[in-house]
Amino acid sequence: xxxAVTPAAPTRDDQPAKxxxxxxxxxxxxGTLLRALLTQRIVLLLVLLxxxxxxxxxxxxxxxxSAAYDTSYMATAxxxxxxxxxxxxxxLLVITSGRGGIDLSVGAIVSLTSMVFGxxxxxxxWSLWLAILLxxxxxxxxxxxxxxxxxxxxxxxxxxxxxxxxxxxxxxxxINDQQPISTAPIQKLYSTAASVNVLGLPVPLGTLTFxxxxxxxxxxxxxxxxxxxxxxxxxxxDVAAQWAGIDVRRSRFTAYVMAGVxxxxxxxxxxxxxxxxxxxxxxxxxGMALPAITIAVLGGVAITGGVGRVAGVVLATLLLVWLNAGxxxxxxxxxxxxxQLFALGAVLVFAALLNGLxxxxxxxx
Amino acid sequence: MTTTTTGPGSSPPSTTHEATARGRVxxxxxxxxxxxxxxxxxxxxxxxxxxxxxxxxxxxIVPLFVATAPVALIGIGMTVVIITxxxxxxxxxxxxxxxxxxxxxxxxxxxxxxxxxLLSVVIGGVLGLMNGVLIAYGRVHAIIITFGTANxxxxxxxQLFGGTxxxxxxxxxxxxxxxxxxxTLGIPHSFLLMLVIAGLAWYYMRHTPGGRHLYxxxxxxxxxxxxxxxVQRRVMxxxxxxxxxxxxxxxxxxxxxxxxxxxxxxxxxxxxxIAAVVIGGTSIMxxxxxxxxxxxxxxxxxxxxxxxxxxxxxxxxxxxxxxIFILIAVGAxxxxxxxxxxx
Numbered sequence: 269x270x271x272a273v274t275p276a277a278p279t280r281d282d283q284p285a286k287x288x289x290x291x292x293x294x295x296x297x298x299g300t301l302l303r304a305l306l307t308q309r310i311v312l313l314l315v316l317l318x319x320x321x322x323x324x325x326x327x328x329x330x331x332x333x334s335a336a337y338d339t340s341y342m343a344t345a346x347x348x349x350x351x352x353x354x355x356x357x358x359x360l361l362v363i364t365s366g367r368g369g370i371d372l373s374v375g376a377i378v379s380l381t382s383m384v385f386g387x388x389x390x391x392x393x394w395s396l397w398l399a400i401l402l403x404x405x406x407x408x409x410x411x412x413x414x415x416x417x418x419x420x421x422x423x424x425x426x427x428x429x430x431x432x433x434x435x436x437x438x439x440x441x442x443i444n445d446q447q448p449i450s451t452a453p454i455q456k457l458y459s460t461a462a463s464v465n466v467l468g469l470p471v472p473l474g475t476l477t478f479x480x481x482x483x484x485x486x487x488x489x490x491x492x493x494x495x496x497x498x499x500x501x502x503x504x505x506d507v508a509a510q511w512a513g514i515d516v517r518r519s520r521f522t523a524y525v526m527a528g529v530x531x532x533x534x535x536x537x538x539x540x541x542x543x544x545x546x547x548x549x550x551x552x553x554x555g556m557a558l559p560a561i562t563i564a565v566l567g568g569v570a571i572t573g574g575v576g577r578v579a580g581v582v583l584a585t586l587l588l589v590w591l592n593a594g595x596x597x598x599x600x601x602x603x604x605x606x607x608q609l610f611a612l613g614a615v616l617v618f619a620a621l622l623n624g625l626x627x628x629x630x631x632x633x
Numbered sequence: 634m635t636t637t638t639t640g641p642g643s644s645p646p647s648t649t650h651e652a653t654a655r656g657r658v659x660x661x662x663x664x665x666x667x668x669x670x671x672x673x674x675x676x677x678x679x680x681x682x683x684x685x686x687x688x689x690x691x692x693x694i695v696p697l698f699v700a701t702a703p704v705a706l707i708g709i710g711m712t713v714v715i716i717t718x719x720x721x722x723x724x725x726x727x728x729x730x731x732x733x734x735x736x737x738x739x740x741x742x743x744x745x746x747x748x749x750x751l752l753s754v755v756i757g758g759v760l761g762l763m764n765g766v767l768i769a770y771g772r773v774h775a776i777i778i779t780f781g782t783a784n785x786x787x788x789x790x791x792q793l794f795g796g797t798x799x800x801x802x803x804x805x806x807x808x809x810x811x812x813x814x815x816x817t818l819g820i821p822h823s824f825l826l827m828l829v830i831a832g833l834a835w836y837y838m839r840h841t842p843g844g845r846h847l848y849x850x851x852x853x854x855x856x857x858x859x860x861x862x863x864v865q866r867r868v869m870x871x872x873x874x875x876x877x878x879x880x881x882x883x884x885x886x887x888x889x890x891x892x893x894x895x896x897x898x899x900x901x902x903x904x905x906x907i908a909a910v911v912i913g914g915t916s917i918m919x920x921x922x923x924x925x926x927x928x929x930x931x932x933x934x935x936x937x938x939x940x941x942x943x944x945x946x947x948x949x950x951x952x953x954x955x956x957i958f959i960l961i962a963v964g965a966x967x968x969x970x971x972x973x974x975x976x
Contacts, residue, residue, distance in 0.1 A: 620778055624773045
C-alpha cells in the first residue's frame with residue numbers, strides 16, 4: 269500500500285519521524301492528487317462531471333448547440349436519470365454480493381412488472397398506492413427467483429439472469445398479446461412525471477418521489493445496517509464470511525430480492541413516463557440492463573464484488589445523463605442517439621481499463 | 634482440481650498417474666450432455682411432427698438447418714471464448730457491422746463471392762482482435778469490455794447504415810442461402826460448412842496442445858501461466874477467432890435475408906449464441922465444454938423457435954422455452970459437478 273509511488277511524485281518519505289514540512293507537502297501534492305483521482309472514484313467522477321458541464325456550457329455560450337445548455341435544461345434532463353440511478357443501485361446491490369454477481373434481467377423485470385402494474389392500476393381499478401405496492405412486491409418475487417437459483421442452488425449469476433431475462437421478457441410480451449395497456453387511469457399517471465419547481469428549476473417529480481428515496485434507502489441499508497456490512501463481507505470473501513458466521517446464502521438472496529423490488533419501482537416510473545404500460549418497456553432496443561451495469565461499473569463498483577458506493581452510482585448517472593443531454597444538442601437528429609451509444613461504450617471501456625490500471629498500480633484499496 | 638478435461642494433451646501419459654490409472658488422458662469424445670441433447674431434439678422433432686405433419690418435411694427441416702448455421706458458427710467461437718473463462722456479448726453488433734459493410738460493397742461495387750466473404754471475415758477478425766487486446770492486455774473482465782465494444786460496434790454499424798436500409802442486395806451470396814442454389818443433394822451449404830468448421834474446432838480443442846491450453850486457462854489461468862501457457866496471447870486469439878467466425882456468420886445472415894438489410898440485423902444473436910453454448914453443456918465458469926454440444930444446442934434453440942412458429946403460438950414464447958432450457962442445462966451441469974465431487 270504505502271510503497272506505491274506515482275511517477276509524478278518520486279519523492280518517498282520513509283522516515284515517519286520526520287514531520288511533513290511545507291516543502292515536501294507541496295512536492296507531494298501532484299502525486300497525491302493523481303492518486304486521489306485514480307483511486308477515489310468519487311473524485312474522478314466529480315472532475316469528469318465538471319469537465320462535461322463546463323464544455324457544454326462553453327459550447328452553448330458560443331452558440332454551437334441547437335438549444336441552450338443551462339441549469340433548467342440540465343434539470344429537465346434528470347427525467348432519464350430516474351430509472352438509470354435506480355437500476356444502477358440494483359446492480360450495485362447485486363454485484364457487491366460477489367461470486368460473479370450481476371443481473372441481466374432487470375430490464376425484463378421492468379417490462380413484466382410494467383404489465384402487472386398496468387393490469388392492476390389500469391384495468392382492475394386498484395388504488396395507486398396498492399398498485400405500487402404490488403409492483404414492488406412482484407418485482408421482488410421475480411428477483412427472488414433469480415436469488416433462489418443463484419444463492420441457494422449455486423447457479424452462475426450471469427447465465428441465470430440471462431435465462432430469466434429470456435423468460436420474463438417473453439411472458440411480458442405474451443401476457444397481454446403484445447398490446448400495451450394505456451387506459452384512462454394510466455394516461456392520467458403521466459401528470460406525476462411532470463416537473464415541479466425546486467429553487468426555480470423544473471425538476472422532474474420522479475426525482476423527488478422515487479430517485480432520492482431509493483438512493484437514501486439503499487445508502488442506509490449499505491452503510492447503516494448490519495445487513496450492509498454483511499453484504500460487503502460476502503462480496504469480498506464469502507468463505508471468510510461463512511466462517512465469520514454470516515448466512516452467506518440468505519444475504520446474497522436478499523440482494524437479488526432488493527434488486528427486484530427496485531426494478532419493480534422502476535416499472536412504475538416508466539409506466540408514468542410513457543403514459544402506457546408497454547410490454548417492452550425495459551427490453552426495447554438495448555434494454556435497461558446494459559446502461560445500468562455501465563453506470564454501476566463507471567460508478568466504481570468492482571465486478572468482483574465487495575466494493576461499491578451509492579454516491580459513485582449517482583455521480584456516474586449524472587455524468588452519463590448530462591453528457592447524453594449535451595450530445596443531443598450538439599449532434600442533431602438521429603445521429604445524436606447514435607453518438608450516445610458511442611459515449612456509453614467509450615465511457616464503459618475507459619472506466620473498466622482505469623479500474624484495471626488502478627488495481628495494478630495501487631493494489632486496490 | 635483434476636477434472637479430466639484439463640489434463641494437458643501434450644504431456645506423456647506417464648506423468649499423469651490418475652489419468653493412466655483410468656486408461657485415458659482425454660475425456661470420452663461424446664459427453665453425457667450431448668447424448669441427452671440429441672435425445673431431447675429427437676423427442677421434440679417427433680412431438681412436433683405429430684402436432685404439425687408439415688414439420689418433418691424437407692420444406693421445413695432444410696430452413697431449420699439453414700437458420701441454425703449462423704448461430705452455431707458464432708457459438709463455436711463463443712464456446713472457445715467461454716472455455717477460457719470469458720464471454721463475448723458484442724457478437725450481435727459485430728454481425729451488424731460486417732453485414733452492412735459487405736452488403737453496401739456488394740450493392741455499390743458488385744463484390745464477387747470470395748471477396749465478399751473475405752471482407753466480412755477480415756472485418757470480424759479485426760473487431761474480435763480489438764476485444765481480445767482489450768481483454769487480454771487490459772486485464773479487464775470480459776463482459777464489461779464486450780458490453781462496451783458492443784455499443785461502439787453498434788454505433789459504427791448505425792453510422793454506416795446512415796438511418797436507412799441497404800436495398801437491392803445482389804444474389805452473390807446465395808450459395809449460403811435458403812434457396813435451391815444454397816444446397817447440394819438437399820443439404821444446405823451453410824450448414825455443411827458450419828459442420829466442417831465445427832469438426833476442425835473440435836479436433837483443435839481436443840487433440841492439439843493449443844486447444845488443451847485453452848482448457849487449462851479456463852480451469853485456472855494462473856496455474857496455466859505457471860505451466861508455461863502464454864495466457865494473454867491465447868485469450869486474445871480466442872476473441873479474434875470468434876470475430877472471424879462471426880464475420881462468416883454475417884455472410885450467412887445476408888444470404889438468408891431478403892434483398893434488403895435493415896439496421897436490426899444481428900439483434901439478439903449474442904444471446905442466442907450464448908444460449909446455444911450453455912445448453913450444449915459448456916460451463917460458463919470456463920475449463921469445460923465441447924464444440925459439438927454447442928452445435929446441438931444451436932439446433933435445439935432453432936428447433937424450439939421454428940416449432941413455436943409452426944404451432945402458431947406467439948413467436949415470443951420461444952424465448953420463454955429457451956430460458957427454461959438454459960436453466961435445465963445449467964442445473965444438469967451443476968448436478969454433474971456435485972456428484973463428481975462427492976464420488
